[in-house]
Amino acid sequence: MENEFKEVVEKHKSTIYTVCYMFSKDSDEVNDLFQEVLINLWKGFSSFQGKSSIDTWIWRISFNTCITQDRKKRRHETLPLSMDINLYEDKDDDTQQIQMLYHRIHALKPFDRAIVMLWLEGISYEEIGEIVGITVKNVSIRLYRIKEELKKMSNSKK
Amino acid sequence: MITMENLNDTQLLNEMREQMQLLNRKLEKERITNEQLIRKAMNEKISKLHHKKRFWMPAAIILAIPCLYFMYSYMNFSLAFSLVTIAFLITAECYQLYTWKGIKQNELITGDLCNSAKKLIRIKDRNDKWLVYTIPFIIFWFIWFVYENLQLSSIAQEARDFTNGALLGGIVGGIIGGLIGYTQYKKGKKTINELISQIEELTREQEG
Numbered sequence: 001m002e003n004e005f006k007e008v009v010e011k012h013k014s015t016i017y018t019v020c021y022m023f024s025k026d027s028d029e030v031n032d033l034f035q036e037v038l039i040n041l042w043k044g045f046s047s048f049q050g051k052s053s054i055d056t057w058i059w060r061i062s063f064n065t066c067i068t069q070d071r072k073k074r075r076h077e078t079l080p081l082s083m084d085i086n087l088y089e090d091k092d093d094d095t096q097q098i099q100m101l102y103h104r105i106h107a108l109k110p111f112d113r114a115i116v117m118l119w120l121e122g123i124s125y126e127e128i129g130e131i132v133g134i135t136v137k138n139v140s141i142r143l144y145r146i147k148e149e150l151k152k153m154s155n156s157k158k
Numbered sequence: 159m160i161t162m163e164n165l166n167d168t169q170l171l172n173e174m175r176e177q178m179q180l181l182n183r184k185l186e187k188e189r190i191t192n193e194q195l196i197r198k199a200m201n202e203k204i205s206k207l208h209h210k211k212r213f214w215m216p217a218a219i220i221l222a223i224p225c226l227y228f229m230y231s232y233m234n235f236s237l238a239f240s241l242v243t244i245a246f247l248i249t250a251e252c253y254q255l256y257t258w259k260g261i262k263q264n265e266l267i268t269g270d271l272c273n274s275a276k277k278l279i280r281i282k283d284r285n286d287k288w289l290v291y292t293i294p295f296i297i298f299w300f301i302w303f304v305y306e307n308l309q310l311s312s313i314a315q316e317a318r319d320f321t322n323g324a325l326l327g328g329i330v331g332g333i334i335g336g337l338i339g340y341t342q343y344k345k346g347k348k349t350i351n352e353l354i355s356q357i358e359e360l361t362r363e364q365e366g
Binding site for chain 2: 013034040041042048067083085087097098104109111114121133138151154
């Protein structure tokens with residue numbers, strides 16, 4: 001089971017990192033959250049019954065950890081992630097684009113952050129509803145409001 | 159390079175999608191995880207499983223006996239004060255278990271976001287209720303603690319230094335602990351209120 005878990009983590013590392021990145025304010029917090037997500041994934045791994053797809057399950061655990069995590073209660077020592085890039089500090093063109101995305105998403109409320117990230121990843125409305133726990137109709141209403149908010153934010157910066 | 163200034167509304171969303179793909183491509187090239195990280199996460203499970211019910215509850219009850227002996231025989235507090243203090247500590251431990259009653263830790267992490275947040279709110283709500291009873295009790299207990307110390311120092315002259323030290327420690331510790339506790343409580347409350355308002359908003363839309 002351990003090897004299976006390692007494969008799952010390896011396959012979904014970008015998803016996990018993206019969620020942690022969008023819910024953190026610096027690299028230390030990303031490290032911390034990433035490890036907390038790994039712990040929660042492992043905790044739930046043995047009871048994962050395949051009722052939902054593994055992708056949906058990973059998204060859920062990652063968001064749940066990042067949204068509800070009690071950040072003052074860290075009980076473990078943080079290990080550094082194996083990264084050659086720093087998405088908060090690097091200044092190349094690509095990273096600047098990513099930072100722009102970060103600022104837009106980070107300005108939204110936690111649940112809206114989750115919904116818009118899933119939408120940007122091309123996840124279906126049904127699956128977004130399943131992950132967040134709302135109806136498909138509600139996903140579309142919510143997305144419309146989020147898009148309006150993003151546009152407003154963009155216009156106010158012009 | 160596209161800048162935020164020259165975007166129109168449609169471009170904005172398309173651009174965000176492109177930025178997300180860019181982020182994914184960049185992350186795919188990174189190693190991110192390593193053996194040590196994964197191993198650590200897997201080991202964490204074992205220590206946490208044993209954390210609550212299996213260890214602390216029996217430990218609290220077993221430790222109550224030497225604690226009672228220490229307070230009554232060594233520190234010379236009255237039997238009533240020692241018993242009330244120990245009973246409070248055991249009650250606090252029991253309440254911690256009640257806080258989690260009906261909620262599996264697994265549900266908090268694997269459930270959908272709204273459901274998990276609702277469960278978390280229920281836990282926080284129970285913790286708040288506990289504070290309503292605890293704060294008056296702690297004030298009462300502290301007055302009693304001061305009274306006990308004054309009694310002890312008036313009976314035995316040689317115990318005065320010790321009781322003064324205990325009093326000072328109690329006051330300083332109480333104030334610092336109270337301030338830290340209050341700050342953390344306020345922070346936690348802010349996060350929870352944010353979640354509650356979002357869930358209400360989402361549910362309202364669902365009903366409408």
